[in-house]
Amino acid sequence: MNLLLRDGDNAFILLPTMRRPLTPGKRFRVLARDQYVCQYCGAQPPNVTLVVDHVIPVKEGGSDSEDNLIAACVACNSGKAAKRLERIAPTPTSTARLARERRNMIKAAALANDAAQAIQDLQQSVVEVWCEIRGTERVDRSTLSVMVHYAKLYGLETVGDWIVRATMRFPCASDRKIGRYVSGIRRSKIEQGTLIS
Ligand SMILES: [Zn+2]
Numbered sequence: 186m187n188l189l190l191r192d193g194d195n196a197f198i199l200l201p202t203m204r205r206p207l208t209p210g211k212r213f214r215v216l217a218r219d220q221y222v223c224q225y226c227g228a229q230p231p232n233v234t235l236v237v238d239h240v241i242p243v244k245e246g247g248s249d250s251e252d253n254l255i256a257a258c259v260a261c262n263s264g265k266a267a268k269r270l271e272r273i274a275p276t277p278t279s280t281a282r283l284a285r286e287r288r289n290m291i292k293a294a295a296l297a298n299d300a301a302q303a304i305q306d307l308q309q310s311v312v313e314v315w316c317e318i319r320g321t322e323r324v325d326r327s328t329l330s331v332m333v334h335y336a337k338l339y340g341l342e343t344v345g346d347w348i349v350r351a352t353m354r355f356p357c358a359s360d361r362k363i364g365r366y367v368s369g370i371r372r373s374k375i376e377q378g379t380l381i382s
Contacts, residue, residue: 207237207249207254211237211249211251211254212237214251215237215251215254215255215256216235216237216256218251218256218282219255219256221235221256222256223235223256223257223258223261224255224256224257224279225257225258225261226258226260226261228258228260228261233258233259233260234258234259235256235257235258235259236256236257236258236259236262237254237255237256237257238254238255238256238257238261238262239253239254239255240253240254240255241253304333304337307333307336307337307341308329308333310336310341311329311332311333311336311341311344312324312329314341314344314345314348315329315332315348318345318348318349318352319348319352319360319363321360324360325359325360325361325364327361327364328360328361328363328364331364331367331368332344332348332364332367335347335367335371338381339371339380344367347367347370347371348363348367350366350370351363351366351367351370354366
C-alpha cells in the first residue's frame with residue numbers, strides 16, 4: 186500500500202509498510218505502561234509469556250506507534266482474530282491510560298489557552314504602539330488585525346517602524362490609509378527580497 190501525504194505544498198510518498206522488529210526500548214515501554222498484564226485477558230507472567238501486540242494489525246495499516254501497541258499474552262496474541270478489545274473489562278491499566286489521556290488533553294488545552302493569551306497580549310501591544318505613534322485612542326478594527334498579523338510575522342518593533350514612517354508621510358490620514366501605506370512598505374520589502382512573505 187502506498188500512501189501519499191500532503192503537508193502544505195510538500196507531498197511525501199510513503200513506501201510500502203515493511204515489517205520491522207520493534208526496538209527493545211519500545212517493547213519495554215509498552216509492557217511497563219500496561220503493567221505487565223495481558224490487556225485482553227488479564228493474565229500475568231510467570232503464568233503466561235507476554236508479547237507486544239499491534240491493536241490494528243500492520244497489514245491493515247496499523248503503525249508501530251505506542252498508541253497502537255498493547256501487552257498481550259501469546260495465547261491472546263495468536264488467537265486475536267476471535268477477540269474484541271471492547272470485551273475486556275476495564276483493568277487498572279486501562280483506567281490509568283484513560284487518566285493519562287485526560288491529563289494530556291488538559292495539557293493541550295492549557296497550551297492552546299496560553300497561545301490565545303499570547304495573541305491577545307500582542308494585540309494589546311499593537312494597539313498601544315499604534316495609538317502612541319498616531320496620537321489617537323482607537324484603531325480601526327480591520328487595520329488592527331492586519332497590523333497584528335504583521336507583528337506576528339516580523340515583530341512589534343518592525344511594525345512600529347513602518348507605522349512611524351507612514352505617519353510621518355501622512356500625518357492626518359485615516360487609519361485605513363496608514364494601514365495601506367504600511368502594507369505598501371511591506372510589499373516593497375518583499376519585492377526587494379529583504380523580507381519574507
Ligand atoms: Zn491474554
